[in-house]
Amino acid sequence: QVQLVESGGGLVEAGGSLRLSCAVSGRTVSTYAMGWFRQAPGKEREFVATINRNGNTYSTDAMKGRFSISRDNAKNTVYLQMNSLKPEDTAVYYCAARTGYGTYTQTQSYDYWGQGTQVTVSS
Numbered sequence: 001q002v003q004l005v006e007s008g009g010g011l012v013e014a015g016g017s018l019r020l021s022c023a024v025s026g027r028t029v030s031t032y033a034m035g036w037f038r039q040a041p042g043k044e045r046e047f048v049a050t051i052n053r054n055g056n057t058y059s060t061d062a063m064k065g066r067f068s069i070s071r072d073n074a075k076n077t078v079y080l081q082m083n084s085l086k087p088e089d090t091a092v093y094y095c096a097a098r099t100g101y102g103t104y105t106q107t108q109s110y111d112y113w114g115q116g117t118q119v120t121v122s123s
Helices: none
Strands: 003-007 010-013 019-027 033-039 046-051 056-059 065-073 077-081 089-096 117-123
Touching: 003 089, 019 033, 019 089, 019 117, 033 065, 033 077, 046 065, 046 077, 056 065
Parallel strands: 010 117
Antiparallel strands: 003 019, 019 077, 033 046, 033 089, 046 056, 065 077, 089 117
């Protein structure tokens, strides 16, 4: 059983940066496809970025250039670097994992979830 623990959220001013971490326990992170999602109040959970088992990354056009996902196999941790933050980025950010070699962007594709970390961007 894999466990995911997010950290790094907090309050930041618009234009600032945060780096979220997702510590993976139970199995080596490189054996999973990993994803970041976010959920704002009253909205559905939405895809942010993913890194597959081969280390290839993907994010939506809205996120590209501001958000990037990476993985540190030695630390068994996945990161989400967020730059040029905007108030509309305010949400709870979740880390997710699943087995498989594909690139997965749907919430229902993931089997394991962390508890989430709050990111609040003030204007």
